[in-house]
């Protein structure tokens with residue numbers, strides 16, 4: 001396959017809006033966690049054109065592997081950005097027999113983290129870890145998934161360490177279950193909105209005030225990773 005495919009880069013907050021727009025179009029029934037192994041974090045750091053790394057994966061997947069598109073729905077880079085992949089409405093090329101590849105609009109969400117996370121190699125940390133956890137939480141809240149719905153590649157295919165022998169599954173799930181201390185919980189946000197902002201919105205004297213209260217409510221919803229309204 002010749003030519004170049006362009007890949008958009010999102011912040012976590014921007015991508016959560018994309019997820020909001022997808023809630024009614026697709027149902028994710030699980031989250032498949034992968035890491036690239038290659039490119040490595042070091043490859044990413046050395047690359048002048050970061051998008052070229054995504055394009056190289058796309059060329060490998062569509063050319064050598066004969067997939068219809070890049071395998072994953074998104075790729076999380078070491079700076080914590082999210083690169084688009086195949087359409088969210090299409091089942092992924094995650095692992096043989098686990099892709100739910102019929103066309104019923106129900107399939108797992110698959111992401112790749114750039115890096116070699118095998119023991120003694122590179123480490124999933126900082127912005128990349130925060131975005132990974134935030135993305136998983138964003139999908140879990142929108143599609144009502146739980147920790148048992150998170151699956152590492154190595155759990156679905158023997159002989160694989162993916163997403164890396166250095167990433168402990170139990171620790172990863174524990175991090176997911178425990179929101180950052182600065183993050184508002186869904187319950188806190190709903191109670192602030194219902195007990196304070198909604199009455200204030202009803203009492204507001206101008207449309208401008210109502211719009212501002214609405215904006216604040218959405219900022220709170222974003223902080224808790226729930227759908228904006």
Ligand SMILES: [Zn+2]
Nearest residue numbers: 034035153162
């Ligand atoms: Zn994998």
